[in-house]
Amino acid sequence: FLHQSWRPERSVVLGFLEEAEPWRLRSPQFPSKVGGKPAWLSQRGLPSLPELECETCRLPMVFLLQVYAPVSGQDRTFHRTLFLFCCKTPECYTHNDSRFFRSQLPRKNEFYPYDPPPGFMLPASGVKLCWVCGCPGNKACSRCHTVTYCGKHHQTLHWKHTHKKECCSQDTTSPFLFPESELVTEPEEEEEEEEGKEEDTKEAEREDGGALSETDLEEMAMCETEDTKVFQKFKKKIAPEPHQVVRYSRGGSPLWVSSQHIPSDQDIPPCTCGAKRVFEFQVVTAH
Known part of the structure; x- marks a missing residue:
């Protein structure tokens, strides 16, 4: 809300x-997407590790989806993306077990040109992101120093999965992601036609005296x-x-x-x- x-x-x-082609789901394309790593709108004000922790198991939540939804008529929401995260641990599935973030930028900002570029462009990000979940991460692998993580849990997860054998390679896909x-x-589409059909059916039943008895109708209502x-x-x-x-x-x-x-x-x-x-x-x- x-x-x-x-x-x-x-x-x-x-x-x-x-x-979709991978490039269509990256930040410069302002995508709406499900799964993978979040395509952050802004490189500033990204959620911290504590903000992305499940309140029940304290493990990092996983990115579920994002929706690009600018609000017209307001410059401060010229670019606007909504991000939704959830916990993948089944035991944590409870009421209000997800986390929501909103990011917005005016048309004139430090990350994207005022007018759309003429061709395909992928500006380099200066923010270090976790290899596993795509959230902010400054903890680097002590061996290759090129892969970073948001915390010890995801560093251990990646090391056990592939990084121990493929250190310095980032071609594999994170098993943590959707x-x-x-x-x-x-x-x-509107339902006017369908609603009209229902009214016609009810009218026909009234004209025929109804196919069901009053007792039947009462039992159905109960x-x-x-x-x-x-x-x-x-x-x-x-x-x-x-x-x-x-x-x-x-x-x-x-x-x-x-x-x-x-x-x-x-x-x-x-x-x-x-x-x-x-x-x-x-x-x-x-x-």
Whole structure:
């Protein structure tokens, strides 16, 4: 949930996974992506190791996805990316077990040109990043001094996996990361036609006297709990695009999968400035 002063855009944009050339998923391309290492927007103000630790097991969290979502009409959010991290330890899967970070830059900044460059360009990063997770890391391998880590845990993990045999080589893929894919988007289609069909069906049932008796309807109503209703609504909504993994609707509403654990206004902390936050996007498990 984010600061509500940004103009809401109620329409829903869906995100889907798609394979892409590696260069398309690097910082200068301002990607939206899932897995791999984070493509940091800014090289300053990166989250620290304590900020990326799981509060339960104290191990580093893994990068899940990022969404490039500039806010139009405000220079300070000309570039804006949202980063989501989670813990890979199953025992840590609890309520609010993920970590969210926002990075934003004005159009004129020290990292990217004011106008898009004419061709492909990959500026070198001056920030040392962990080979395993891609987060800030200044702890270098004592043997090759070229590979760096965010901490001892990831240095040990890399050494046991490949680095002991392939020191000085960075061609292998980190086993800690999720598979990398680009997040491509398309708007969600309206449901007016489908809703119209449902109304026609209900009208036909009324004209025919209804296919079910009053007793049958009462029994169905008793069996259909509130949680069932919420889940059925969720399934119906995603059925046209079952492979969606992100639903983006800044200022809109979440699509709940269950009536349980829905946060109240009191559960959502205000912005640091004191303003109320609003919904921006949600992650959906691919089917």
